[in-house]
Amino acid sequence: MNLSLGVKVLVVVTCTLFSALVGIGAGWLHHSPGARRRDAVLFGGVAFGGTLTLCLTVLGAVGVLSGGTA
Template sequence: MNLSFGVKLLIFAICFLFSIIVGIVAGLVLHKPLTPKGPAFLYGGGVFGGTLTLCLVVLSTLGIL
């Protein structure tokens, strides 16, 4: 697929923001009220990285990026 650079950048921004939302939700689900916040941050960051990687791999495989 022959998309312009601006459209590819917009698709990347959508993937990035989607990954941030998924990471935040995963961190919130893991965190319990009386426990430290550090493990929840690390877990959310790992989920963010995994989600962004998965989104970019899928879009690259489809030929969009």
């Protein structure tokens, strides 16, 4: 696909926001009363990083983020 730079930036921002939602949800589900909050934050951060990596890898493989035609 030959998309403009603005559309590619919009796709990356959308992936980042989706990954942030997944990370927040994972951290929220991992937190239990009486437990340390930093464990839930770390778990959410790992979920965010994994989701963002997966999203960008899939979009790169499909050809959305590449410069040439796929």
